[in-house]
Amino acid sequence: MSGGSPDTGDPRCPRCGVALAPIPRTPVLTYRCPGCDGRAATLAALRREHDSPELTELWFQARRASPAGGLACPTCPSSMKRVALDPRGLAIELDVCTICETIWLDPGELERLPVTPRPTSPPDPLLPGAEDALVDARVRGYLAHQRSLAHAQQVGTALEWLCVLVGWWA
Numbered sequence: 001m002s003g004g005s006p007d008t009g010d011p012r013c014p015r016c017g018v019a020l021a022p023i024p025r026t027p028v029l030t031y032r033c034p035g036c037d038g039r040a041a042t043l044a045a046l047r048r049e050h051d052s053p054e055l056t057e058l059w060f061q062a063r064r065a066s067p068a069g070g071l072a073c074p075t076c077p078s079s080m081k082r083v084a085l086d087p088r089g090l091a092i093e094l095d096v097c098t099i100c101e102t103i104w105l106d107p108g109e110l111e112r113l114p115v116t117p118r119p120t121s122p123p124d125p126l127l128p129g130a131e132d133a134l135v136d137a138r139v140r141g142y143l144a145h146q147r148s149l150a151h152a153q154q155v156g157t158a159l160e161w162l163c164v165l166v167g168w169w170a
């Protein structure tokens with residue numbers, strides 16, 4: 001009632017100790033640290049938005065991981081567990097609390113994630129009679145789009161979705 005209870009307050013950054021602020025307009029309720037730009041969301045919310053085998057695997061890895069030396073959970077008194085993922089040969093580490101399912105993303109880790117190239121739009125036709133070329137460009141653009149979708153479904157997709165869901169990539 002009096003406010004300021006240390007155990008039940010707003011989520012705090014495990015690195016800076018400052019209060020995290022909810023980010024407006026993210027698909028999943030996400031908190032951001034104004035100091036280091038780290039993000040916190042819950043695994044349950046992420047899975048509601050984008051369930052994937054990778055997120056399940058992330059959870060199982062966290063359950064098996066040792067809690068030794070883990071960061072403090074932003075939202076509960078527990079320690080998080082460091083989980084290493086390896087999309088496309090990059091060792092990405094996330095912190096997961098197996099008590100309250102909070103997942104913490106360090107900005108330094110996210111910056112290293114490769115972005116699946118987005119399809120570029122076909123060029124505008126500049127000359128009369130360039131319509132055939134435009135159709136070709138559209139077909140090529142469509143095929144590139146399909147390829148990048150298929151690619152995203154194969155590798156790194158859960159992490160890419162994670163970045164989108166927590167507002168890292170708008």
Ligand SMILES: [Zn+2]
Nearest residue numbers: 013016033036
């Ligand atoms: Zn911070």
Ligand SMILES: [Zn+2]
Nearest residue numbers: 073076097100
């Ligand atoms: Zn927790």
